[in-house]
Amino acid sequence: MNKIRIGSGAGYAGDRIEPAVELAQKGQLDYLVFECLAERTIAIGQKQKKQDANKGYNELLEARMRAVLPSCYENCVRIVTNMGAANPIAAGHLVMRVAKELGLASFKVAVVLGDDVLPELHRLDLKLNEAGVAVSQSGKDIISANAYMGIEGLLEALESGANMVIAGRVADPSLFLAPMVHEFGWPQDDWEKLGKGTCIGHLLECAGQITGGYFADPGVKDVIGLAKLGFPLAEVDESGDAVITKVEGSGGVVCEATCKEQLLYEIHRPDQYFTPDVVADFSNVSFIQQGDNRVAVKGANGSVRTQTLKISVGYNDGFIGEGEISFAGPNAVARGQLALDIVKERFSVCRFEPIEARYDLVGVNALHGVTRSTHGEPYEVRARVAVRCSTFEDAVFVGNEVETLYTNGPAGGGGVAKSAKAVLAMDSCLIPRDQVHATITILED
Numbered sequence: 001m002n003k004i005r006i007g008s009g010a011g012y013a014g015d016r017i018e019p020a021v022e023l024a025q026k027g028q029l030d031y032l033v034f035e036c037l038a039e040r041t042i043a044i045g046q047k048q049k050k051q052d053a054n055k056g057y058n059e060l061l062e063a064r065m066r067a068v069l070p071s072c073y074e075n076c077v078r079i080v081t082n083m084g085a086a087n088p089i090a091a092g093h094l095v096m097r098v099a100k101e102l103g104l105a106s107f108k109v110a111v112v113l114g115d116d117v118l119p120e121l122h123r124l125d126l127k128l129n130e131a132g133v134a135v136s137q138s139g140k141d142i143i144s145a146n147a148y149m150g151i152e153g154l155l156e157a158l159e160s161g162a163n164m165v166i167a168g169r170v171a172d173p174s175l176f177l178a179p180m181v182h183e184f185g186w187p188q189d190d191w192e193k194l195g196k197g198t199c200i201g202h203l204l205e206c207a208g209q210i211t212g213g214y215f216a217d218p219g220v221k222d223v224i225g226l227a228k229l230g231f232p233l234a235e236v237d238e239s240g241d242a243v244i245t246k247v248e249g250s251g252g253v254v255c256e257a258t259c260k261e262q263l264l265y266e267i268h269r270p271d272q273y274f275t276p277d278v279v280a281d282f283s284n285v286s287f288i289q290q291g292d293n294r295v296a297v298k299g300a301n302g303s304v305r306t307q308t309l310k311i312s313v314g315y316n317d318g319f320i321g322e323g324e325i326s327f328a329g330p331n332a333v334a335r336g337q338l339a340l341d342i343v344k345e346r347f348s349v350c351r352f353e354p355i356e357a358r359y360d361l362v363g364v365n366a367l368h369g370v371t372r373s374t375h376g377e378p379y380e381v382r383a384r385v386a387v388r389c390s391t392f393e394d395a396v397f398v399g400n401e402v403e404t405l406y407t408n409g410p411a412g413g414g415g416v417a418k419s420a421k422a423v424l425a426m427d428s429c430l431i432p433r434d435q436v437h438a439t440i441t442i443l444e445d
Contacts, residue, residue, distance in 0.1 A: 004183050006176055006200075007233040009068065009079075010034040011207030013041055013058055017067050019208065019231035019250070024071035026247045027233050031179045032072060034064065034081035035172050035205045039426050042169055043314025045086030046144040047424075056087030057094070065098045072163075073104045079164040080154065080175050086144070088113060088168045092443045095164060106445060110157035112167035114149060114438040117311060117431060121145040126429040128313060140427070144314040147431055150276030150305075151188070153438025154178035160442055169312065171275050173201025176234075184238045194278035195302020196240030199285060202273070203244055203262050203297065207231045210244065210262040211252035225251020241298045243290060254293040276309055276433075278302040308430040317425035318355060321387045321395030323402025324362075326415040328380035335410040336361045336381040339402075342409065343385050346401050354398075356388040382415075388423060395420035 007029045009020030013036045024032055036058050049056030058064075061083045072079055084091040092111040099107035120126075121142070125134045135142065146169035155178055157165040167175075177197040180186065186193045203210055210232050212223035230250025236242040244254055263282055267273055271283040281301040288296045323343075327335045340359040347354065360366035362382040387398045399418025406413055 003235055003237045004030040004179065005233055005235050006031045006033060006179055006204065008033055008035070008176075008204040008207045008231050010036050010064070011205065011209060011231075012036060012038060014060065015207060016229075017060070017064055019229060020064065021067050021071065022247050022250060023231055023233060024068045024075065024077055029075070029077045029233060030183070032068065032077050032079050033175045033179075033204070034079070034083055035175055035207070037082045037085060037169060037172075039312055040314060040424055042086045042146045042312065043144040043424050043426070046314065049086050054087075054090050057085045057091035058083035061091055062094055062098060065095050066102070069099060069102055069104060073099075073102075073107070078158070078162075078179070080158075080179060081165070082167050082170050082175060084111065084166040084168045086116075086168065088166050089441065092166050092441070095166065096443050099163075100445070108160070108162045108442065108444040109164045109166060110160050110162035111441040111443065112149075112153040112157050112165065112170070112438055113441065114153060114436060115146045115167070115169040116144075117147045117436060118142070118145040120431060120435050121311065121313065121429070124431065124435065126311070126431060128427045128429050130427045141316040142313060143316060145311050147309045147311045147436045148276055149309070149436060149438055150174045151178040151181055153440060155182055156438070156440050158182040160440065162442065171277070172205040173198045173275060174277055176201030176204055177277060180236055180240070188277075189304075191278050191302040191304060193240045195280040196298075196300040197236075198273070198275055198278055198280040198302065199263075199282055199297065199300035200234050200236060200240075200242045202267075202280075202282075203259060204232055204234055206262060206265065208252065209265065210258050211246050211250075211254055212258055213252065214265075215258045215261055221257070223253050227251065240300070241296065243294055243296050245294045248293075254295055256287040256289050256295055259287045259295050259297065274306060276305065278305050307433050309433055309436055311429050311431050313427045313429060315425055315427065317388075317423040319389045319392050319395035319420060320423050321389055321398030321418075321420045322385065323399040323418045324382055324384045324416065325402055325405055325413045326380065326382045327410070327412055329412060332379060332381050333361065333364060333377050335412060336364075336383040338410045339383040339405050339413060340385065342405065343401055352394070352397065354387040355390060358384070358386045360384045360386075392420060392422070
């Protein structure tokens with residue numbers, strides 16, 4: 001093929017479904033990619049899987065597939081996704097059931113496994129980056145360890161002719177790069193082309209961010225139609241150059257500025273972006289506006305991949321207790337601050353010692369600390385106390401203390417909300433590439 005069209009159907013686990021349907025119906029796509037994993041998503045999925053062996057995949061998987069499969073099947077659009085999360089096999093069986101109920105004949109799903117490396121983490125006693133010590137010395141209650149795999153397993157899955165490829169932890173841009181390598185036959189050591197494809201994948205992976213969603217700032221960077229925001233697609237040629245665009249008539253905008261912002265999103269060094277497939281170099285990327293909502297991208301490069309892969313390690317780390325209460329009207333800030341001071345003193349009176357604690361006035365100092373407002377004192381604020389605790393009971397105590405402010409002062413408090421939940425923390429480490437092996441399971445009628 002001289003050119004393929006790849007659409008982005010999701011940029012995170014809970015993303016909107018309608019833009020993906022629009023792409024499947026009107027995008028004239030060859031591939032529709034759903035990128036749905038954040039750092040801790042699989043760890044959350046592992047907890048769900050322990051409670052129910054048939055869970056642990058993306059919770060919107062069934063709803064998404066019921067929405068897009070009919071159009072994808074009719075228009076010969078292949079789907080690639082990491083919605084398998086902690087349980088790709090169960091996800092694959094779910095999709096097969098949905099396809100059967102929709103009457104899609106000869107439907108095939110290829111499941112990519114191999115990212116779950118919890119046994120290898122312990123066997124090799126790998127060093128955790130943030131903890132700075134080996135797993136055996138960390139004292140952490142580890143519940144998951146998933147390696148960021150690259151395109152190898154995805155390529156084998158695509159070569160099977162599957163209508164849909166489902167994986168767990170695969171690097172975000174690899175989901176988009178694999179169809180390019182598969183269709184164009186790029187050698188897996190053509191670092192320039194892999195760098196170009198990785199750049200395209202990075203531009204698409206966050207879906208609506210590059211079509212104006214995360215970009216919008218009223219009066220500064222105005223974007224129309226955000227309630228019906230269209231998700232992006234890329235027209236990619238054999239050389240690895242591409243045009244970023246969206247379905248005609250959909251909301252949002254694709255322009256040089258949206259593309260530049262997305263290019264730099266979550267990139268530590270644009271000239272050395274480490275992925276499982278290539279060390280990509282975005283430092284010479286250029287964007288050219290070719291027309292309304294059409295931006296050409298070229299100039300990416302790459303160099304030889306690393307001999308290690310990153311592992312995301314999830315572990316239990318205590319509990320968070322939260323309580324919030326609002327104050328409005330004259331002197332709202334002072335009353336909100338008094339509320340925080342009371343709770344802090346109550347902790348001392350009750351001999352309660354938090355592991356960590358935050359005392360914020362939302363609207364005043366919750367994000368950037370104490371800053372000087374140029375608009376005068378807020379008319380309303382929300383006092384928030386958040387505490388990390390060693391037990392669930394202590395976490396419940398935090399919210400209850402905030403709730404007592406209703407009648408124990410200061411005046412005018414309302415709208416209390418409280419919660420207590422387990423903390424799922426993340427660390428990371430590196431594993432030798434030869435210790436991670438992708439395997440493929442084919443599901444078909």
